[in-house]
Amino acid sequence: MQGVPGWWLRRGVLSTALAPLGVLYGAVSHARRRYWARHAPSAPLPVIVVGNLFVGGSGKTPLVIHLVERARALGMTPGVILRGYGGRGRQWPQPVTRNSDPAIVGDEAVLIAERAGCPVAAGPDRVAAARLLAGSGCDLLISDDGLQHYRLRRQAEVIVIDAARGLGNGRCLPAGPLREPPARLRDADLVLARDGTRPEAAAGYRLQPGALQPLEATCQATPPVPGSSVHAVAGIGHPGGFFAMLEGLGYKVLPHPFPDHHRFRPVDLEFDDDRPVVMTEKDAVKCRHLIRGWYLPVTAVPDEAAATAMDRLILKARNERIP
Numbered sequence: 001m002q003g004v005p006g007w008w009l010r011r012g013v014l015s016t017a018l019a020p021l022g023v024l025y026g027a028v029s030h031a032r033r034r035y036w037a038r039h040a041p042s043a044p045l046p047v048i049v050v051g052n053l054f055v056g057g058s059g060k061t062p063l064v065i066h067l068v069e070r071a072r073a074l075g076m077t078p079g080v081i082l083r084g085y086g087g088r089g090r091q092w093p094q095p096v097t098r099n100s101d102p103a104i105v106g107d108e109a110v111l112i113a114e115r116a117g118c119p120v121a122a123g124p125d126r127v128a129a130a131r132l133l134a135g136s137g138c139d140l141l142i143s144d145d146g147l148q149h150y151r152l153r154r155q156a157e158v159i160v161i162d163a164a165r166g167l168g169n170g171r172c173l174p175a176g177p178l179r180e181p182p183a184r185l186r187d188a189d190l191v192l193a194r195d196g197t198r199p200e201a202a203a204g205y206r207l208q209p210g211a212l213q214p215l216e217a218t219c220q221a222t223p224p225v226p227g228s229s230v231h232a233v234a235g236i237g238h239p240g241g242f243f244a245m246l247e248g249l250g251y252k253v254l255p256h257p258f259p260d261h262h263r264f265r266p267v268d269l270e271f272d273d274d275r276p277v278v279m280t281e282k283d284a285v286k287c288r289h290l291i292r293g294w295y296l297p298v299t300a301v302p303d304e305a306a307a308t309a310m311d312r313l314i315l316k317a318r319n320e321r322i323p
Contacts, residue, residue, distance in 0.1 A: 003240060003257070004056060008177040009168045015175050022175030029148065029172070029180045036150035041127055043141070044134035045079075046317040047154040051147025053178045053185070054168060057237025057260060058160045059194040059207055061108055061282070062300035064144045066205075067158075068116040070307075071140050071314050077118075079138035081129040082145060084109050084122030086261030093123025093132045102286045107261060108144060110285045115297075126152045140317060148179055155317040158310070159188040162238065163196025163204070190309050192302075195241075203306035209245055210297040212278065215288045223294050224276045226250025231271050233279040233293075235262035242280050246296065251278070266290050 007014050048067065052058040064080060071078040084092070087106035096105045098114035109122040119136040121129040126149050130141055146152055147159065161167065168177040185191050185200050193201035212223040224230050229252040234242040239257035246253050254275065258268065262283075269277060269291045277293035284295035302310065 003238060004165075004168070004177050007169075009165060011169050011171075015169050015171060018175035019171060022172040022178075025174070026172040026178075026181040032148075033150050033180075040151050040153045043127065043130050043153045045130060045138060045141045046320060047081075047130065047141045047143055047152060048156045048158065048313060048317050049143040049146050049149075049152070049154045050158045050160065051143075051145050052160045052162075053147075053180050053182070054162065054165065055173070055177050055179060055237075057241075058162045059241075059300070060160050061112065061144055062207055062298055063158070063160060063192070063194075063205060064142055065112060065116045066300040066302065067142050067310060067314070068112075068118050070310060071142070072118075074311065074314055074318075076140045076314065076318060077138050078140045078142055079119035079121070079133040079136060080112050080116060081121050081123075081126050081133065081141055081143050082106070082109055082112070083124055083126070083149075085145075086263070087122060089122075092125065093121045093129040095132065096120040096122050103263065107282050107285050111282050112144065114285065115281075140314070155320045156189045156313040157187075158190045158192060158313070159185060161191065161193050161198050161201055162241075163193045163198050163201075164241070165238075166198055167200070189313055190306075192306055203303055203309055205300050205302040205306050207245070207298040208301045209249060210299060212294040212296055213284075215279075215284055215291065215293045215295060219292065221292075224251070224278065228252065229254065229275050231256060231275050231277045233269065233277055233283060234258065235264065235283050236260055236280055242296075245298075246278060264290060269293075 084106035089104045096109040102110045105122045113120040121132040123129040172178045191201045193204035232253045235258035237260045243255045
């Protein structure tokens with residue numbers, strides 16, 4: 001998905017015509033949630049889910065990595081579970097390391113294993129993924145996405161809102177971009193706005209870019225400097241955010257958006273000039289052997305209220321008895 005349809009961000013004729021279907025979608029989601037609240041199997045470890053209502057990317061993965069780091073600083077041994085979206089593995093769940101093949105387990109899974117340095121398990125059934133990590137020494141699991149995966153019992157929920165797009169037109173699929181109605185926010189333990197403020201969010205965090213890093217670890221070349229022109233490659237849910245970040249750093253951006261979790265081929269990255277290629281860190285884990293280029297790492301930096309609230313949630317999850 002290269003962004004979302006513009007009409008999902010505002011009320012209009014098409015959105016209004018599809019509104020009854022959106023109401024039905026929201027009602028089905030609510031019914032599923034109520035069913036699994038009664039019938040979900042027990043999780044082997046405490047779980048914190050980081051998710052969103054808006055389809056596509058919202059900057060959750062850097063926040064998941066931050067939660068891993070905070071849990072470790074608080075004396076815990078965290079692990080991460082996720083769907084492994086884009087992975088073509090035939091057997092699930094699978095343990096993931098920094099050396100795993102992103103084509104098999106998914107790009108986000110490899111990125112988290114590399115950046116967070118914690119046990120990671122990927123699989124569409126997050127309950128099974130949680131059980132896979134139960135014997136790995138973890139005492140807390142953080143689920144990257146999975147807010148609507150209600151078979152997975154959770155001790156806490158963190159919902160992320162992209163401050164720029166908010167909740168779009170406030171309607172559920174297909175009339176709008178939401179997986180659940182806006183009222184769902186009231187039941188979350190913490191709602192955070194990313195890169196800005198939102199009236200629905202109690203606190204927030206920003207994505208802080210780091211220094212450009214080479215795709216090849218042995219590369220000795222000098223990275224492009226601000227003011228130079230670069231080919232910006234992004235196969236993420238909201239490519240425009242990445243392009244805007246590079247422009248904010250001073251680069252002249254030639255944007256190349258691709259669908260989220262795109263499986264890159266060399267031809268995708270062949271351009272007719274010698275401008276350097278800069279991509280997201282998530283794309284980099286799939287492209288290290290395809291081209292010489294650069295990637296931009298980002299780190300989640302919470303404000304004071306968000307940092308305090310997340311520490312409180314981690315301690316709450318640790319102390320809560322598993323049903």
